[in-house]
Amino acid sequence: xxxxxxxxxxxxxxxxxxxxxxxxxxxDYDVMVALDGKSAIEIACxxxxxxxxxxxxxxxMDGYETCEILKSDLKTQNIPVIFITAKIDEDSIEKAYINGxxxxxxxxxxxxxxxxxIKTQLKLRSLIKHLEYISSYDMLxxxxxxxxxxELGEYKFGNERDDLFVIMIDIDNFxxxxxxxxxxxxxEVIKSVTKTISQNLPNDSVFxxxxxxxxxxxxHSESKENVFQESEIMRKEVxxxxxxxxxxxxxxxxxxxxxxxxxxxxxxxxxxLKEADFALYEAKGEGRxxxxxxx
Amino acid sequence: xxxxxxxxxxxxxxxxxxxxxxxxxxLEDLDDEEFKRQTHTIKGLSANIGxxxxxxxxxxxxxxxxxxxxxxxxxxxNLVINELKNKLEPLESDVNVLxxxxxxxxxxxxxxxLRDAIKTKRPKxxxxxxxxxxxxxxxxxxxxxxxNIKKLIIKYKFKEAQNLFD
Numbered sequence: 215x216x217x218x219x220x221x222x223x224x225x226x227x228x229x230x231x232x233x234x235x236x237x238x239x240x241x242d243y244d245v246m247v248a249l250d251g252k253s254a255i256e257i258a259c260x261x262x263x264x265x266x267x268x269x270x271x272x273x274x275m276d277g278y279e280t281c282e283i284l285k286s287d288l289k290t291q292n293i294p295v296i297f298i299t300a301k302i303d304e305d306s307i308e309k310a311y312i313n314g315x316x317x318x319x320x321x322x323x324x325x326x327x328x329x330x331x332i333k334t335q336l337k338l339r340s341l342i343k344h345l346e347y348i349s350s351y352d353m354l355x356x357x358x359x360x361x362x363x364x365e366l367g368e369y370k371f372g373n374e375r376d377d378l379f380v381i382m383i384d385i386d387n388f389x390x391x392x393x394x395x396x397x398x399x400x401x402e403v404i405k406s407v408t409k410t411i412s413q414n415l416p417n418d419s420v421f422x423x424x425x426x427x428x429x430x431x432x433x434h435s436e437s438k439e440n441v442f443q444e445s446e447i448m449r450k451e452v453x454x455x456x457x458x459x460x461x462x463x464x465x466x467x468x469x470x471x472x473x474x475x476x477x478x479x480x481x482x483x484x485x486x487l488k489e490a491d492f493a494l495y496e497a498k499g500e501g502r503x504x505x506x507x508x509x
Numbered sequence: 510x511x512x513x514x515x516x517x518x519x520x521x522x523x524x525x526x527x528x529x530x531x532x533x534x535x536l537e538d539l540d541d542e543e544f545k546r547q548t549h550t551i552k553g554l555s556a557n558i559g560x561x562x563x564x565x566x567x568x569x570x571x572x573x574x575x576x577x578x579x580x581x582x583x584x585x586x587n588l589v590i591n592e593l594k595n596k597l598e599p600l601e602s603d604v605n606v607l608x609x610x611x612x613x614x615x616x617x618x619x620x621x622x623l624r625d626a627i628k629t630k631r632p633k634x635x636x637x638x639x640x641x642x643x644x645x646x647x648x649x650x651x652x653x654x655x656x657n658i659k660k661l662i663i664k665y666k667f668k669e670a671q672n673l674f675d
Contacts, residue, residue: 228550228553228554229526229664230523230526230527230557231553233519233522233523233526234557236632236633237516237519244633245632246630247630247631247632248630249665257630271545273546300549300553300556300571321556321557322556
């Protein structure tokens with residue numbers, strides 16, 4: 215039940231206000247409760263909260279400060295906050311928006327207005343999430359698209375750690391698979407390859423589709439031997455895959471991989487990808503279906 | 510409160526809570542910050558329970574924080590308190606309801622269920638388990654534990670309720 219309903223966190227130090235909100239919202243939403251700002255922040259970090267109804271006047275940490283902290287944390291900054299308060303002066307309302315509030319509802323609650331405002335914020339939140347998804351993920355295989363891969367990859371590269379590795383991957387002879395069996399089967403091959411690689415990805419990897427049949431993985435690792443071994447595991451797992459064509463053929467396919475480690479000569483994220491590309495060309499030149507590490 | 514008109518139990522709880530929380534209120538003993546917070550809360554609650562005169566003076570008190578208004582404030586508050594005292598009947602008690610015996614296994618099972626519900630920090634998850642346990646005759650010790658936990662859940666103090674279990 216909890217997964218189907220949107221989860222709303224109600225934050226208020228007055229029991230009666232919570233009683234009313236739980237009564238109003240409890241049948242249509244999954245309602246959680248916090249009696250103070252500190253507990254609200256804890257809950258927002260631990261749970262999948264989709265909306266927060268936040269009182270302003272609370273002891274110790276007031277609603278403004280609570281909202282400011284929520285907005286400064288990556289994990290909680292996108293949760294919409296509706297302030298609920300008996301304060302109706304313009305300064306208080308302005309302060310609520312300045313501190314990151316998305317909307318403002320006054321007490322005593324007008325149920326229809328409150329529910330309409332909640333619905334609006336949840337709808338906005340869901341639209342933004344959908345937009346974020348379609349602008350970040352590849353529609354065919356569900357891994358990061360080129361734009362998101364570069365955004366996250368640049369971020370990892372920007373940390374200037376020399377334990378950063380890039381693996382560039384390409385499906386061997388993909389054009390001939392498409393030419394022989396058609397694009398729908400080619401799509402099946404791409405899905406099958408990315409699914410297998412995803413299942414074998416090291417922790418904290420960024421894995422994206424750069425275009426066509428080319429993919430890349432960026433991650434930190436303790437040693438190049440580990441990375442090479444991990445690349446080989448992926449290659450061998452892909453080698454086991456099969457896709458069935460309409461004419462009854464069993465289509466098999468392989469990948470080649472170029473692996474590089476970050477170093478002091480590499481100045482940009484584009485450059486490290488280019489180095490990985492050179493390693494990939496070497497792998498192709500050496501007969502495909504192999505991993506090559508380039509120092 | 511028109512939206513709560515269909516929910517008599519909740520409406521009575523809110524009125525009872527108001528009576529319990531403000532029957533012995535002494536605003537003059539509070540420091541400035543707490544005074545501000547309390548007058549602000551009463552402003553909201555008085556509107557919720559439909560106490561119009563008290564709400565009006567609470568607005569003035571909240572805006573001005575002028576303690577000269579306290580005499581008038583107490584006059585209005587006492588009117589509400591006295592009316593509540595006269596008209597409110599005690600909340601339905603289950604003391605006289607005939608309760609079923611419970612096996613040790615079922616008791617453990619229900620208490621585990623309650624503990625899990627408390628961990629979710631969701632009032633709606635706790636309610637049915639509280640109602641279920643309420644049907645049974647518990648030992649003195651378990652009754653005491655259950656009543657204490659129930660009080661905390663009703664006040665949304667899930668962490669404290671969880672601590673009582675541990």
